[in-house]
Amino acid sequence: MVDVLVIGSGGAGLSAALAAKEAGASVLVVGKMYPTNSQTSMAQGGMNAALGNVEEDHVSLHIADTVKSAHGLCDEDMVRQMCADAPKTIEWLETLGMPFSRIEASQSDANQDSSLFTLHSSLKTIAQRQMGGASAKRACYAQDYTGLKLLHTLYDTCLKEGIDFLDEHFMLNLVVPGDTVKGATFLNIRSGEVRQINAKSVVLATGGYGSVYHGFTTNMYGATGDGIAAVLRAGGAVSDMEFIQFHPTALKHSCILVSESARGEGGYLVNEAGERFVDELKPRDEVARAIFSQMKEGQRIFLDVRHLGEAKLMELLPQEVELCKIHEHVDPAKELIPIKPVAHYSMGGIDVDGALEVNGIKGCFAAGECSNAKVHGANRLGGNSLLEITAFGRFAGENAFKHAIYASSKPADDAQRRKDEAEIQALFAQENSESFYTYRERLGELFYEKVGIVRENAQLNEALEEVIAIQVAQKQMGISDKSQSNNQNLVEFLEFKNALLLAPAIISAAIARDESRGAHFKVGFEEESDAFKKHIVLQWKKETA
Amino acid sequence: MIISILRSETGTHQNYRLPAGEIPLLSALVYIKETQDTTLTFSAGCRASVCGTCAVRVNGREELACSYKVKPGDVIEPLQYHPVLRDLKVDKNKAKTTLKKGQTWLHSYTEAALTPKEEHLTEKQTDCILCDSCYSACPVFAVNPDFLGPFALTRAYRYSVDKREGEPKSIVDAVQQNGVWDCTLCGECTAVCPKGIDPKMDITMLRAESVKHGHSDPSFSSQSFGTPDFGGGFGFDPNGGF
Helix, strand or coil: CEEEEEECCCHHHHHHHHHHHHHCCCEEEECCCCHHHCHHHHCCCCEECCCCCCCCCCHHHHHHHHHHHCCCCCCHHHHHHHHHHHHHHHHHHHHHCCCCCECCCCCCCCCCCHHHCCCCHHHHHECEECCCCCCCCCEECCCCCHHHHHHHHHHHHHHHCCCEEECCEEEEEEECCCCECCEEEEEECCCCCEEEEEEEEEEECCCCCHHHHCCCECCCCCCCCHHHHHHHHCCCEEECCCCEEEEEEEECCCCCECCCHHHHCCCEEECCCCCECCCCCCCHHHHHHHHHHHHHCCCCEEEECHHHCHHHHHHHCHHHHHHHHHHHCCCCCCCCEEEEEEEEEECCEEEECCCCEECCCECEEECHHHEECCCCCCCCCCCHHHHHHHHHHHHHHHHHHHHHHHCCCCCCCCHHHHHHHHHHHHHHHCCECCCHHHHHHHHHHHHHHHCCCCECHHHHHHHHHHHHHHHHHHHHECCCCCCCCCCHHHHHHHHHHHHHHHHHHHHHHHHHCCCCECCECECCECCCCHHHCCCCEEECCCCCC | CEEEEECCCCCCEEEEECCCCCCEHHHHHHHHHHHCCCCCCCCCCCCCCCCCCCEEEECCEEEECCCCECCCCCEEECCCCCCEEECCEECCHHHHHHHHHCCCCCCCECCCCCCHHHHHCCCCHHHCCCCCHHHHHCCHHHHCCCCCCHHHHHHHHHHHCCCCECCHHHHHHHCCCCCHHHCCCCCHHHHHCCCCCCHHHHHHHHHHHHHHCCCCCHHHHHCCCCCCCCCCCCCCCCCCCC
16 A cells, blocks of 8 residues: 555656655656656746845745735735745755756846845856746746756656656546545556555645636646546535636647747737737736737737847747747747637636645645645736646645555555446447537537636526536447547546536636636626635535445 | 558558648547547647657658648658557657666756856757657667667766766766667667757767766777777767677
8 A cells, every 4th residue: 555646747746756755655656648748848937936036036025926916815824835935946956957047147146035045056047037927037947948847857856766657547536435535546548447546645636627628728638627526526625616817828720828938038919900908917817808808809919029039039938939830830030929818727626725635535635736725816827836836746745645654554445446447337338429529629619708718697607508418418428439448539538527527617616706806707797806705615515325 | 631540450551531731740630539530549748849748650750740740641650669559659668767777867966056058058958858759760779679769868968967966977877788889870869859859969978978987888899999989989880889
C-alpha cells in the first residue's frame, strides 16, 4: 500500500510527489498520459514572485494585486501563504536547475525586498516581466516557454529522486468506503483492465475543466475535469464552478494561446480601424469583455506586436512567432495577429480547506487547477497559476504525507473496482446510434455562446435544458470501437462523460449568481452584490447503502 | 484529398478521404476519428507543438501532427524504434528510460548567479518537448537498441554545462557507455527536431566535455591510435563507434 498516491502528472502532481518523497513517503504518480504531456507545458508567460529584481516589489503588493483581482472571493490567508511562499518556491526551482531567463547582475540592484535577504543571491539575475493586473514586473519566466521548462525541470528531478510513475492509467473513481479515501480505481488504457490502487492518502492534481468549451478553448483535449467529477461522485464538494477565465488573446482560427506576456512586453490590441480600445494590461476579465463588446459590434480584433521588432520578438516570444506562422499564416513582426477570447482557465474546482484537504473526503488533497484553494477568486492573475501548482503542489504533498503517517494501512475491499469494471463492460455493450463526438462539439459551442464571456439568465436556462437533453441522449452514445486495449474512443467517451457531468454544475451556479463579479458577467446584474460575496458550493448527497 | 495511414491490426496502409483545404495533420486525424473511423488510434494533446504527444512519421520523416500541414497522398506511420501499441500510438517508456540511464538532471546544486549569456548557452536545448522524433530518426537504434539517443544526450549536455552543476563529471560519466561515442554524427536528429534543437552539435560538445573529464573515444583507443581524440574524430564515418 503506497503512502501517497498522486493522480495527475503535470506540474502540481510532480511538485506534490517530490515534496511527499522528500518528507519520507512512498509515492506513486499515476497519469492518463506521460508526465511531460500535461497542460502545464502550455503555460507561457511566467510565474509570479515578488523578488524585486527589475523594479521595486514586495510580497505585500503581490498579495494586494491578487486579492484585488479576486473581487472579494478569495481566502486571504491562502493568498498570503501562496504569495509569501513564492520567493522560496523560485529558489527551490533554481536549485533544481530551472532555466529561467536572466538579466545582468548590474541591472539587478537594491530593489530586493529586505525581508527576502536569506534567499540565494543567485536569484538576483532572474528576469521578471510585466503581466496584467500586476503592480510591478513580477513574473519570472523562461522566454515564453515557462510552463514547459518548469514541467521538464520537475520531471528530471522526479527521475533523479526515483519517483515511480504509472502512465496511461485513466482515473475512474476514488475509493471512499466511509468518509476517508482509501485509493482510486483506474482504467489501464493499454490493456483495458480496471485496477484499484490502494493508498493511505491521495493527491488529486488532475487539471481543470476548460475543455467543456471544446473547440473554444486554449486547453488541451483532455482538460475535462476528471478529478473534479470523481470528487462529486465520491460525495466531496466543488465550488466556484461558474468562474471560468477567458483569455483575451487566442489565435482566431485555432484557439491557440498567445501569451499575456505579448501585451506585457508592449503589444497593443486594435480593431479593424487600427484603434486601441482598452488598456491592454488590465486583468484578463476586463480585457476579454472589451474585446467581446467590439466583436459584438462586428469588429475583427487583432494583437499588434510589430513595433516590438523582430529581434525582441524572437528573444522574448519565440514560441508565439512560430505558432502565429503555423496556425494563422501571419508573421507577427510584419502583420497583425487575428485573435478572439476563449476559455482558458477554470478558477472553480474541488473545494478544499486550508490544508488543501477536500471538503467531504478525508485524506484526499487537491492541488493545481482542479483545486479551488480560493487564491484566484473570481479572476486569476496571469503568472499565479504556475506559482500555485508549484507552491501548493508541494504543500498538498507534505500534508498528504502527514495524513499517511496516521492513516490505517488496512486496504479497502474491491467493491469499487468490481463496480467500475462492470460499468466499463456495460459501455462496450451500450447502444451507439448517436456519436458522442457530435455532442462534444455541440456542448463546446453551447457553452461558448450561452455560458460565455457575457451571460444572461434566459440563455443560461436554455443551456441547462440543452445539457439535460444531451445527458438523456447519452444513453444512445456508446463507443463504436470495441477493442479492449488502447481504446482511445473509450477514453474520449469517459472524458466527455466527465465534462457532461460538470456542465450542469457550472450552469446552475452561473444562474444562481445574479450579479457580475470578475470573470462572471451577467446582463441585467452588471454590478457586484454583497449578497453574493460568497462561494457557491455543490455537493451530491451520498447514496445510502 | 486522400491520405494513407498505416494500421497496426492489418499491417497495411488504409486510405482516408479528407475535404480539400490546408489543415494540420492532427485536425485531419481527429476529423477521421470523429466522422469516419473511431478505431483509428493516435495520441494528441496541446495542438500547439509543446506537449510532445503527437509525433508521427509523414512520408518517412518525423513531424508533429499538430504543426504539419497535410497534403494529398501523404503516408502516415508511427515513430520508429518504439513498440507500436496501436496504429500511430507507440510505447515511449523505453525511450524515456534513457533519461534515467543518462542521469540527465542537476546532480549537485552549486550557487551561481547565471548571466543572460550563460542562460542562452543552453536555451535551445531546454526547448525540448520529449516528442521522441529524434529517437525515431536515429539510425544507431537499428544496430544498438541500448543507445541513449539524441534527446537524452542533449539533456545531459544541457545540465553538464550549467554553471549551477557542481559535479558535471558525474553526468559526463553516465553517458560514456552506449552514449556520446556511439553516435555517428549523421545529423538525422537535427534535421527532424520540431523545436530546432541540434543534438548532433550537443553530442559533439559533450564529447569535448568527456575528453576534458578524462574519457576518450573507446573505438579510437581500442584501435591504438595513441593520442586522445578531441571530439568527433570519427564523426563522419557512419560506422564509427561500433
